[in-house]
Amino acid sequence: MSTTITMPQIYNPLKDYGYTPITTFWEDFTIAEAFGLDAIDDTYQRAFNEWHSNYKMMTELVMVLNNKIWQYHFYNEDKARVYNDLYTTLAAWCEDNFTSDQLDYYYTTTD
Incomplete structure (x- = not known):
């Protein structure tokens, strides 16, 4: 017997700007917020450490923040x-x- 867990759809405002998110950063921070300010900082540090060499990921992280x-x-x-x-x-x-x-990508995307 298998168990299925369904998470509710979390609103991502980036979609309202015609941008299609390529990460789960919005959802990650939304979850972290339930655990306090240190969890927000920890989520940022983990995202930055993992993705700082990818300019598209960092651009989206800027937009989410x-x-x-x-x-x-x-x-x-x-x-x-x-x-x-x-x-x-x-x-x-x-x-x-x-x-x-x-x-160029960063400024065009965040404009």
Whole structure:
């Protein structure tokens, strides 16, 4: 006998911008939020460490972090601040480490 676990569909606002997500970053952070601010930071560190050599993945991570800031900025200042710090750090890292073609993708996708 097998057991099937069905997870509810988690809303991903990136789809609203005509962008098709290539990762589960939105879902990963949404799950981490239930475990507190340290879990959000841990999720970021794991994603960055695993994917920092892939500019498309890092671009999507920037987009997710930015959207998470806006998700919480009106009613959970602590979460918004954590997401803002991570976003600012990663956006600067991307701008410092991407090649010109990678930056073209980054700016076009995040615009």
